[in-house]
């Protein structure tokens with residue numbers, strides 16, 4: 470058995486290594502927004518991208534995103550990052566206005582976390598009480614707020630639980646690195662005993678929840694067209710150079726799709742497509758192009774299935790429901806629908822609880838994949854775990870200060886990336902190829 474999946478401790482040992490402390494009541498908005506008890510034996514950090522909750526937070530959200538060279542490496546990042554963020558702000562604000570004035574990611578993550586913790590407290594009292602902490606990468610609450618609150622709550626055993634089902638260095642990888650940096654910044658490296666749930670693309674509960682949402686979506690299509698509906702599994706695209714580095718996101722998305730179709734007994738024709746590309750050299754085919762082509766071929770009903778994100782966000786509510794729906798209509802598709810996002814799906818919140826419970830019972834530090842850095846990786850910090858629950862793991866690089874500087878993190882930047890991020894600028898400033 471792979472070292473990483475070797476049992477490192479028995480569940481009993483987990484329990485005995487945990488301490489329970491009482492805490493003072495926090496008055497932070499985050500503490501108020503969920504109904505969890507303040508005592509926590511096991512802290513579960515829900516890591517996700519986050520989104521601006523109101524339009525006045527769009528600029529700070531974009532500034533954080535374009536400052537992050539683990540997702541968008543830019544030359545002169547300290548200068549170009551804010552410049553691009555500021556140029557994009559007005560365009561992106563309008564998008565958020567069109568979906569009700571802000572991103573619902575925090576609302577859904579809070580609901581999912583509440584339901585998960587309730588389930589865990591019932592099913593796994595020996596590791597409870599459980600408490601979740603949201604750690605968004607580009608919106609509040611950030612990792613710093615999460616780890617400080619965990620310290621306040623007396624958490625000792627901590628599980629970093631990615632909310633991206635499929636692993637990518639630009640999403641889960643970056644979030645984990647940021648979590649470790651937050652611990653360092655707040656001098657909490659030795660405070661918690663960590664393990665990570667870094668991916669779950671084929672978890673049966675997740676698969677069942679997606680299949681259930683597909684069935685809900687199919688019900689909205691008139692019965693005479695239902696069987697002929699094509700399912701378009703749509704995942705957020707990635708730059709081809711990230712994939713060429715060895716990032717495993719694409720095969721993991723494919724694994725999810727295959728499992729879901731198996732679950733549905735291959736009831737419908739399906740295609741996997743990629744959306745929200747920000748430049749020309751990103752993974753395709755683009756969902757919108759496929760929609761247009763299917764329409765031209767005479768396809769009358771299409772169900773888009775978001776497959777790489779667990780709640781609604783700008784790209785479901787605006788890009789699919791508004792922009793793509795218009796394109797679909799123009800292309801002659803009469804029944805263009807989207808499977809509801811997982812959001813408050815009870816099957817999904819149970820799956821979240823099961824994922825954490827199975828992880829804790831297994832006694833592993835991470836998936837067996839996590840220790841392996843991409844063959845083309847240049848980021849020294851990747852694949853470390855700060856203060857893992859078992860302290861004698863030879864294959865894990867423990868956190869050290871050198872990593873913090875991300876020394877050696879160099880990528881070849883091509884000008885069309887930068888031009889593409891500046892796309893709100895109108896022609897003739899940007900040649901058509903770059904738009």
Ligand SMILES: C=CC1=C(C)c2cc3[nH]c(cc4nc(cc5[nH]c(cc1n2)c(C)c5CCC(=O)O)C(CCC(=O)O)=C4C)c(C)c3C=C
Nearest residue numbers: 518519520521540541557561572639640705708777782783
């Ligand atoms: C699996 C999900 C995601 C992957 C993979 C991903 C990669 C990725 N994204 C950008 C650039 C941007 N993403 C933006 C918004 C955004 N991205 C995701 C998810 C993934 N991104 C979500 C859920 C959201 C929206 C959050 C919300 O508001 O609800 C944006 C901001 C919007 C815009 O300016 O267009 C950018 C920019 C890159 C470069 C990248 C991989 C390298």
Ligand SMILES: [Fe+2]
Nearest residue numbers: 518705706745
């Ligand atoms: Fe994105």
